[in-house]
Amino acid sequence: MTRTSSEAQSGRTPPSRADRRQTRRLRRFDSPWMNPKLFWGLGLLLGIVAIGLLGRLFWNLDLVFTGSNTLKLPPVGFENLRRQEGTWINPLGTDGSGRDMLALIIMGAPNSLFVGLLASLIGMTTGIVLGFTAGFVGGRVDDTIRVLSDVMITIPPLLILVVFQSAFGDVSLTMMALLIAGFVWQSPTRLIRAQVLSMKRSGYVQMAQLSGASVPHIMFREMMPNLVPYLFGSFIASVTTAIVTAVGLEVLGLGPQRIPTLGRTIYEAINAGALIQNLWWWWGLPTLLLGVMFIGLLLINLGLDEVSNPRLRKLS
Amino acid sequence: MFKHLITGTATLALMTGTALAQDVAREDTVIFDLDRTITDPTNFNWLTDGTGVRRMHGGHQVMWEPLFILDYNTGELDPWLAIGFEGNDDSSAFTISLRDGVEWSDGEAFNADDVVFSINLALENEEITAREASAIRSQVASVEKVDDLTVSVTLQAPNPRFMVENFGIRIFGSYLIMPEHIWAGQDAATFTFPEPIGTGPYTFTSAATNRAIWDRNDDWWGAKTGFMDLPEPQRVIFLETGGEESRAQLIAGNDLDAAQNVSVGTFEAVRAQNAAVIAWYEDYPYAAADPCARQLEINTTVAPWDDPAMRRAVAHIIDRSQIVNVAYEGTTEPSRTMFAQYGAMQPFIQAAIAAGGELPMTADVDAAQALIEGAGWTRDGDYYTKDGETLSVEIHVNSASTEYTRTIDVVVEQLQRAGIDARSVPVENGVFWGEVLPFGAYEMSYSWLSCGSVNEPWASMGRYTVKDVVPVGERSPGFNNTARWDGAAAEAYSAAVDEMASLPLGDPQIVDLVGQAYGHLAEEMPFIPLVQAAKLIPFNTTYWEGWPTNDNYYNHPFFWWNTGHQIVHGLTKVE
Numbered sequence: 001m002t003r004t005s006s007e008a009q010s011g012r013t014p015p016s017r018a019d020r021r022q023t024r025r026l027r028r029f030d031s032p033w034m035n036p037k038l039f040w041g042l043g044l045l046l047g048i049v050a051i052g053l054l055g056r057l058f059w060n061l062d063l064v065f066t067g068s069n070t071l072k073l074p075p076v077g078f079e080n081l082r083r084q085e086g087t088w089i090n091p092l093g094t095d096g097s098g099r100d101m102l103a104l105i106i107m108g109a110p111n112s113l114f115v116g117l118l119a120s121l122i123g124m125t126t127g128i129v130l131g132f133t134a135g136f137v138g139g140r141v142d143d144t145i146r147v148l149s150d151v152m153i154t155i156p157p158l159l160i161l162v163v164f165q166s167a168f169g170d171v172s173l174t175m176m177a178l179l180i181a182g183f184v185w186q187s188p189t190r191l192i193r194a195q196v197l198s199m200k201r202s203g204y205v206q207m208a209q210l211s212g213a214s215v216p217h218i219m220f221r222e223m224m225p226n227l228v229p230y231l232f233g234s235f236i237a238s239v240t241t242a243i244v245t246a247v248g249l250e251v252l253g254l255g256p257q258r259i260p261t262l263g264r265t266i267y268e269a270i271n272a273g274a275l276i277q278n279l280w281w282w283w284g285l286p287t288l289l290l291g292v293m294f295i296g297l298l299l300i301n302l303g304l305d306e307v308s309n310p311r312l313r314k315l316s
Numbered sequence: 317m318f319k320h321l322i323t324g325t326a327t328l329a330l331m332t333g334t335a336l337a338q339d340v341a342r343e344d345t346v347i348f349d350l351d352r353t354i355t356d357p358t359n360f361n362w363l364t365d366g367t368g369v370r371r372m373h374g375g376h377q378v379m380w381e382p383l384f385i386l387d388y389n390t391g392e393l394d395p396w397l398a399i400g401f402e403g404n405d406d407s408s409a410f411t412i413s414l415r416d417g418v419e420w421s422d423g424e425a426f427n428a429d430d431v432v433f434s435i436n437l438a439l440e441n442e443e444i445t446a447r448e449a450s451a452i453r454s455q456v457a458s459v460e461k462v463d464d465l466t467v468s469v470t471l472q473a474p475n476p477r478f479m480v481e482n483f484g485i486r487i488f489g490s491y492l493i494m495p496e497h498i499w500a501g502q503d504a505a506t507f508t509f510p511e512p513i514g515t516g517p518y519t520f521t522s523a524a525t526n527r528a529i530w531d532r533n534d535d536w537w538g539a540k541t542g543f544m545d546l547p548e549p550q551r552v553i554f555l556e557t558g559g560e561e562s563r564a565q566l567i568a569g570n571d572l573d574a575a576q577n578v579s580v581g582t583f584e585a586v587r588a589q590n591a592a593v594i595a596w597y598e599d600y601p602y603a604a605a606d607p608c609a610r611q612l613e614i615n616t617t618v619a620p621w622d623d624p625a626m627r628r629a630v631a632h633i634i635d636r637s638q639i640v641n642v643a644y645e646g647t648t649e650p651s652r653t654m655f656a657q658y659g660a661m662q663p664f665i666q667a668a669i670a671a672g673g674e675l676p677m678t679a680d681v682d683a684a685q686a687l688i689e690g691a692g693w694t695r696d697g698d699y700y701t702k703d704g705e706t707l708s709v710e711i712h713v714n715s716a717s718t719e720y721t722r723t724i725d726v727v728v729e730q731l732q733r734a735g736i737d738a739r740s741v742p743v744e745n746g747v748f749w750g751e752v753l754p755f756g757a758y759e760m761s762y763s764w765l766s767c768g769s770v771n772e773p774w775a776s777m778g779r780y781t782v783k784d785v786v787p788v789g790e791r792s793p794g795f796n797n798t799a800r801w802d803g804a805a806a807e808a809y810s811a812a813v814d815e816m817a818s819l820p821l822g823d824p825q826i827v828d829l830v831g832q833a834y835g836h837l838a839e840e841m842p843f844i845p846l847v848q849a850a851k852l853i854p855f856n857t858t859y860w861e862g863w864p865t866n867d868n869y870y871n872h873p874f875f876w877w878n879t880g881h882q883i884v885h886g887l888t889k890v891e
Contacts (some may be wrong), residue, residue: 065732066642066722066729067638067641067642067726067729071645072581081585081588096581097643097722097725097726170710253715257739257740257741258728258739258740270561271559271560271561272579273560273564273578273582274561276561276586276589277581277582279581
């Protein structure tokens with residue numbers, strides 16, 4: 001006689017390990033937002049924001065400017081090619097023009113995130129307005145918006161942005177975000193339009209129309225709440241795209257000149273021969289942070305996917 | 317700007333290029349670094365190119381030969397296509413004697429007709445823009461053939477430096493002689509010289525935007541007449557390597573024989589990997605002194621920089637020793653005056669200092685702020701403001717080298733701290749030399765346009781006289797006075813400099829005139845001298861020996877100059 005059947009006979013069975021896991025999993029399903037991927041992703045991004053905030057409180061940010069420290073110092077515990085040892089004055093070392101790496105990271109990492117968030121906020125807002133309008137209003141308006149976004153989606157953004165930025169010379173972070181925003185609204189527009197088209201036929205929308213609700217009311221008060229998880233996912237995806245684009249431009253030496261960004265630090269490292277001089281902290285630290293940022297965004301995206309799509313949750 | 321993308325493919329493209337042409341072994345090929353893109357590889361009309369790239373991709377190092385070469389070591393003019401010259405008593409006319417037996421690579425004889433024709437090209441075509449052509453146009457009255465090997469040139473005004481300035485490669489280039497039998501009947505402003513020929517020991521094989529290939533002409537006139545032996549390399553390649561990282565990797569991996577300027581750190585790293593790489597000096601600071609001292613060029617027509625007091629304020633803010641330490645890692649020295657600090661320049665440097673023209677090594681921000689406040693600006697938070705306007709400046713800088721951008725980064729930082737909202741605007745090499753500088757499309761920019769003097773003061777000082785002032789939007793003749801410095805002080809300065817021009821070299825009066833003129837210059841500061849330039853040029857001795865160094869000083873190591881001929885001839889194959 002197996003243990004299970006004897007326990008079954010006794011009537012009050014303590015839950016087996018498998019059962020407990022099952023219950024835990026079910027409990028987790030009760031609140032789809034309690035998603036570990038989401039937590040980890042948010043944690044990583046908040047960590048970067050925290051570096052930015054705490055660093056501003058506890059570190060001397062004037063060290064970020066050209067010529068404020070000894071050149072090419074390694075991080076604490078390492079030695080550079082000239083046999084100089086790292087010091088606690090510049091715990092993460094300095095770059096080729098004497099900028100403190102720690103200060104660069106404190107200033108630069110939130111900057112990259114800021115460009116991504118701002119660009120995709122603008123891009124998504126445009127996408128939501130245009131997508132809803134196209135899907136809901138239809139007709140000529142739909143044709144115009146659809147053709148516009150279809151045309152824009154075929155244009156490689158980096159190419160255009162490189163030309164733009166070379167023409168502008170030095171641009172501010174906000175300006176860069178605005179330029180990038182011009183290239184992240186198309187896909188949300190198309191996808192939202194498709195969703196709206198299918199939703200338009202559903203009962204509650206038709207009911208709202210019959211009861212005389214205004215078009216903006218139906219679009220944003222009735223339909224949009226149903227799209228929230230989806231919009232979040234789309235938002236995160238476009239933050240990623242915007243950061244990749246921004247970093248791409250910075251690594252080409254475009255973008256802001258004096259405001260530190262991770263991409264520009266990498267550009268300067270490559271341009272000044274950091275690889276051959278074995279100044280790994282110069283290009284390595286910003287690369288590492290960008291890696292963390294992208295992993296964070298990816299995890300959030302995966303987490304949101306699971307939130308909005310219950311079928312994915314069962315797989316975990 | 318995005319050159320490092322190109323770089324990855326540079327070696328690949330080079331290999332393909334070589335494979336297409338006739339095969340020459342690596343050990344018979346010498347590969348030079350090119351620090352800019354050959355924007356129009358099929359155009360060999362160097363006369364209409366302000367950026368120099370239609371010459372420095374090999375054109376004037378291996379194909380077009382100069383009449384003379386100035387030896388920086390001895391100060392002598394060594395004869396090349398010419399054998400000598402003679403000036404009249406007041407240096408207002410010169411007779412040039414050409415070498416016998418010189419041939420163009422297509423077999424035609426090189427003679428006085430070519431020289432007369434070429435000088436007339438500059439005199440008759442206002443549209444051609446090369447600096448050397450502008451110089452000829454502003455100096456020569458007429459040119460005549462005396463016989464097949466003699467040319468006589470009459471000048472508009474006496475100029476004892478005429479030969480060294482125009483035909484001796486004092487800086488970078490000389491006025492190159494073009495073959496009359498090809499150029500005759502062509503419009504010099506539009507002709508592209510599609511099948512270029514010269515008198516040099518190499519002929520053009522192929523070019524793309526990132527490289528130019530030249531192959532040895534074993535029928536070269538110089539070897540036939542006994543002027544010189546054929547150079548040893550069978551093939552010469554000029555390859556655009558991109559940034560410092562890629563040129564360092566290429567030379568460390570023996571894929572490059574001579575690289576453009578690198579920083580000390582990079583050079584030491586290359587040396588650690590490849591002991592065959594050498595530079596001018598065996599030890600620190602390795603670098604050779606460059607005759608073009610660096611400066612901050614100011615557009616004196618743009619407010620508030622049209623006020624000399626504001627320009628002097630900027631001069632006070634600049635900390636030259638920090639530029640030396642950060643941008644040059646200590647390999648050069650701060651400029652004391654506008655002049656290159658060569659031995660022969662010392663009397664003129666002293667005269668300039670006596671006239672109050674000495675620049676401080678470090679900053680005097682208080683003096684600067686007093687000047688700015690005197691001009692009506694008040695400090696409001698980080699920056700000065702006046703009538704609601706922030707005191708700001710954009711500094712244009714050529715993005716081709718970290719030496720340039722980093723210097724301006726340091727200057728920007730110093731200005732920011734003193735209360736001026738300065739920003740650096742890096743622009744691509746062609747745009748910088750083609751659009752920004754000559755047309756005055758800038759507030760301030762990083763340049764070395766007072767460059768010229770190596771043994772006498774006029775060559776540099778003569779570049780800022782009022783006769784070269786043109787309005788913004790028009791091309792400055794020969795990149796002279798791009799600051800557009802005008803007014804009473806500029807006129808007084810020009811009068812003294814013009815007087816200097818007519819005096820024979822070595823006249824003691826020149827020193828007095830330098831002092832006289834320099835007082836006005838120091839008062840008005842149309843440009844602010846920054847630091848002396850030093851070039852750390854790595855040469856690779858794996859395949860080739862005989863590179864110019866301090867111990868083997870046949871001439872300076874600037875292989876992108878017209879003097880590159882000497883370097884190619886000086887190379888010997890490592891067995």
